[in-house]
Amino acid sequence: MYTINIEAVLMNDFYVAVDGDDSAPGTAEHPFATVERAAQAARAAGGGTVHLRAGTHVLTRPLELTEADSGTTYQAHGYGTAHQEEVTLSGGREITGWREEGGRWLADVGDLDTRQLYVDGRRAERAALDALPGEVSVSETGYVTDSTEPLGWHSPADVEFVYRGLYPWTEARIGVTAVAGSPGVGAGVRISMAEPAFERAYALYNSTWEGQTSSGPGLPTRVENDASFLTEPGTFALDRSRRTLHYLPRAGEQPGRTRVVAPVLETLVHLRDARDVAFLGLGFADATWLRPSRTGGFLHYHGSGYYEGGPIERVTVVEGQAWVTVPGRSETVPACVVLDGAAEVRVEGCRFTRLGATGLGLSGGSGLSVRGCDFDTLSASAISVSDGQDVLVEDNWIHHVGLDHSGSPGIALTGTRRCTVVGNHVADVPHCGIVAGPGEGTRILRNLTTGTMQVLADGGGIYLSHPQGSSAETGAVIAGNVIEDTRTPYNFGLYTDYGAAWVTVEENVVTRADSTAVLTVHPPLENVVYRGNFWDADPLGSDDPPAGVTYEGNRTIADEQELRAATAGIRARAGLRRAVQA
Structure with a gap:
C-alpha cells in the first residue's frame, strides 16, 4: 500500500527513479520506474x-x-x-559475459546491430585498415586485388569502405557483400560491393577539377569493421554473422570492472x-544510426545531406574548366x-x-x-x-x-x-x-x-x-x-x-x-x-x-x-x- 502525497498530485508533479515502480503513484516518496509511465501520468x-x-x-x-x-x-x-x-x-545496452581469447574480449550479443561502442564512457573506434591491401583495380561490381589478405577477413559482409575526399567536401561509406577467390599468384581476389550503393556512387561522383577528370568512388581511404583488423587497443568489431562482438582492451581494462555499452536505439x-x-x-x-550499414550505404554529398537515388544534376563551377555532378x-x-x-x-x-x-x-x-x-x-x-x-x-x-x-x-x-x-x-x-x-x-x-x-x-x-x-x-x-x-x-x-x-x-x-x-x-x-x-x-x-x-x-x-x-x-x-x- 502506497501513501499518496496529495499536494504533489495537485501540483501535477511526477517523479521517476531507476529503482522506482511503475505501479507506484509517482510521488517523490514512491516514484515511477520509467519516464514513459511518468509521461502517461502527466498526459492524463x-x-x-x-x-x-x-x-x-x-x-x-x-x-x-x-x-x-x-x-x-x-x-x-x-x-x-x-x-x-x-x-x-540512454538508448544503450550494457555488454556483459565477456570471455578472453588471445588478448581480446569476445561477447555473444545475439541480434545486436550497432555502429558504435563506448567503454567506460569513452568512444571506441571501429577496427580498421588504412587502405585496401595489394595492387587494386576497379571492377563493375567492386574491386580486384592481388593480395590474399581479404580472404582472411572473418565476416566480409560486415566490412565497410570509407571514401574520404571524393569531392573536397565529401566522405562516403559503402559496405562489402562478399569476398571470393583463391590463394595463388595471379588468381586475384574479388571484393563485391553492396548494391545499389556502388552503382549509385558511379552515377553520383563525377567531376572535372583542376584539370583532372574522375568517375565513381575510386579506391577506399579506410576499411572498417572486421575482427582481423584488431591491432590497436581500444578498438572493436561487430561480427553479425557469428553474433559476436570483439574488443581489444586498453592497458588496465578488465572485463569485470569495465562498463561497455552498445547503442541500440x-x-x-x-x-x-x-x-x-x-x-x-x-x-x-x-x-x-544504422542506415549507412544498409545496402544503400551512405553516399554523402555536402553537409548533412546524402544521396538515396533519384535525379543527378551537373553543376558548372568554372565555365569550361570545372564541373561536378x-x-x-x-x-x-x-x-x-x-x-x-x-x-x-x-x-x-x-x-x-x-x-x-x-x-x-x-x-x-x-x-x-x-x-x-x-x-x-x-x-x-x-x-x-x-x-x-x-x-x-x-x-x-x-x-x-x-x-x-x-x-x-x-x-x-x-x-x-x-x-x-x-x-x-x-x-x-x-x-x-x-x-x-x-x-x-x-x-x-x-x-x-x-x-x-x-x-x-x-x-x-x-x-x-x-x-x-x-x-x-x-x-x-x-x-x-x-x-x-x-x-x-x-x-x-x-x-x-x-x-x-x-x-x-x-x-x-x-x-x-x-x-x-x-x-x-x-x-x-x-x-x-x-x-x-x-x-x-x-x-x-x-x-x-x-x-x-x-x-x-x-x-x-x-x-x-x-x-x-x-x-x-x-x-x-x-x-x-x-x-x-x-
Whole structure:
C-alpha cells in the first residue's frame, strides 16, 4: 500500500527513479520506474512536471510525445539549484559475459546491430585498415586485388569502405557483400560491393577539377569493421554473422570492472506537434544510426545531406574548366532527439553525447529555443534546424562532433525564418562550424568557432549559401563572430557561397585560416555587404570586389598581437556566456 502525497498530485508533479515502480503513484516518496509511465501520468493530468532522479534511465523504445503531451516539463531533479542531480536517458545496452581469447574480449550479443561502442564512457573506434591491401583495380561490381589478405577477413559482409575526399567536401561509406577467390599468384581476389550503393556512387561522383577528370568512388581511404583488423587497443568489431562482438582492451581494462555499452536505439525522443514542453538538465546518450550499414550505404554529398537515388544534376563551377555532378534531391542525416512541428519548446541545460547521428533536430514549428546545452562525441551534427521560424540557438558548447560523418557541421540551418544563432562556441569539428542554407531573417551573432575544417575541405568556420530573403530588412546578418583556426587547405574562414544574396557581414574577426573569406564565387553573390570586419589576410577578391558585393571599412592586420588588441571588444562579446569544462 502506497501513501499518496496529495499536494504533489495537485501540483501535477511526477517523479521517476531507476529503482522506482511503475505501479507506484509517482510521488517523490514512491516514484515511477520509467519516464514513459511518468509521461502517461502527466498526459492524463493535462500536463505537469516530471522530475527524473539521478542515474541512467534506459529506454527500451523511443519516448514518443505528441500534442497530448503539451504543457509538460521533463527535468533533472533539483534543476537550476546547487543540488541538481545527474540524469541520463540512454538508448544503450550494457555488454556483459565477456570471455578472453588471445588478448581480446569476445561477447555473444545475439541480434545486436550497432555502429558504435563506448567503454567506460569513452568512444571506441571501429577496427580498421588504412587502405585496401595489394595492387587494386576497379571492377563493375567492386574491386580486384592481388593480395590474399581479404580472404582472411572473418565476416566480409560486415566490412565497410570509407571514401574520404571524393569531392573536397565529401566522405562516403559503402559496405562489402562478399569476398571470393583463391590463394595463388595471379588468381586475384574479388571484393563485391553492396548494391545499389556502388552503382549509385558511379552515377553520383563525377567531376572535372583542376584539370583532372574522375568517375565513381575510386579506391577506399579506410576499411572498417572486421575482427582481423584488431591491432590497436581500444578498438572493436561487430561480427553479425557469428553474433559476436570483439574488443581489444586498453592497458588496465578488465572485463569485470569495465562498463561497455552498445547503442541500440536510433531515436531517443520524438516530440510531434506539442506546445509548451521543456527538457531541462537532462542527458541524452547512447544511440546509433544504422542506415549507412544498409545496402544503400551512405553516399554523402555536402553537409548533412546524402544521396538515396533519384535525379543527378551537373553543376558548372568554372565555365569550361570545372564541373561536378550532384544529387537532384538529398536526404538529411536524422537526429536522435527530434522536435517535429512543435511550438514554444525549450531545451535547456542538457547534454547530448555518445550519439550515432545528429544530436538534436528541430523540424518545422516555431518559438523553439536551445540554450546552455553541451554537445560532444556525436557521429554527425550537434543541432539541425529546418523549416522552423523564431528559433533561438544560444550559449551552447559544441565540440568533437561529426566523428563518423565528416561533412557534418556543428550547427546547420535550412529553410528557416528568423532563426538566431548567438553566443555559441563550436570547436574541433571535421568541417564547417555553423552552416546556413536558404532562409530569411537569419542572425548569426557573437559566436566563437575554433578548430573547424579539421578533416574535409571547402568550407569555413561560418558558411552561408543561397538567397537569404528579399531585402536588407529580411536578409541575413553575420556579425560579431570570432573565427579562429580553420584548419585544412582550401577553406575560407567566413564563407558566403553559391549565390548568397541579401547578407550583411560586419564586425567579425577571422584569423589563421587558409583564406579569410572569398568574394568571387559561383553563382555570384548579390546584395552582400562586407563592412567593418577584421582579418589577418585580405579576402580573395577584395582588391576588386564583384558587382554584387559592397566591401567597405574592413581592416587587414597581419600582426597577431596588433589584431588581438584592435578586436578585444569583439572577442570579449563572442562565445559562451557561461563557464564550461574544456
